[in-house]
Amino acid sequence: MGWILSWIKKPLPLFNTSEEESIVSAIVLAEQKTSAEIRIHIGKQKKVGDIVSAASIAFNKLGMQKTAERNGVLIFILPKSKQFAIVGDWGINSKVDALEWVEIRNQMQMHFQQNEFSEGVIHGIEKAGSLLSRHFKPSKANPNELSNALSKDA
Numbered sequence: 666m667g668w669i670l671s672w673i674k675k676p677l678p679l680f681n682t683s684e685e686e687s688i689v690s691a692i693v694l695a696e697q698k699t700s701a702e703i704r705i706h707i708g709k710q711k712k713v714g715d716i717v718s719a720a721s722i723a724f725n726k727l728g729m730q731k732t733a734e735r736n737g738v739l740i741f742i743l744p745k746s747k748q749f750a751i752v753g754d755w756g757i758n759s760k761v762d763a764l765e766w767v768e769i770r771n772q773m774q775m776h777f778q779q780n781e782f783s784e785g786v787i788h789g790i791e792k793a794g795s796l797l798s799r800h801f802k803p804s805k806a807n808p809n810e811l812s813n814a815l816s817k818d819a
Contacts, residue, residue, distance in 0.1 A: 695791060709743075716748045
């Protein structure tokens with residue numbers, strides 16, 4: 666699994682209802698252009714020793730490794746520790762250069778630094794969708810293999 670790590674500055678709660686709806690809409694639109702699946706997960710941990718391991722655990726708990734083409738991408742956010750990671754399944758990592766994820770990470774981080782958190786996440790989703798559409802064309806059916814709803818630790 667590939668990953669990208671960065672810092673965020675906004676405290677909880679990250680998104681209001683309207684922002685969550687906008688994020689879900691962005692996922693739906695992005696996934697119309699690709700067979701890949703994009704999810705957002707908000708973790709509650711205050712401190713983790715390894716953000717990538719935490720993201721990988723969430724990836725597997727969410728069943729993201731079960732897509733037909735192994736082409737799931739998770740944007741994993743830990744607001745209390747002010748970190749996020751972008752984690753892709755092996756199908757993604759076999760086709761997408763890590764530097765392309767770095768560019769998306771940097772663009773998201775610019776929004777976060779301006780306290781434009783939902784805008785940053787939506788921008789990341791849109792850019793990820795465009796990137797994934799080059800490598801994973803949708804089938805005619807293009808089933809939605811994973812939920813588009815934001816997931817959160819209880």
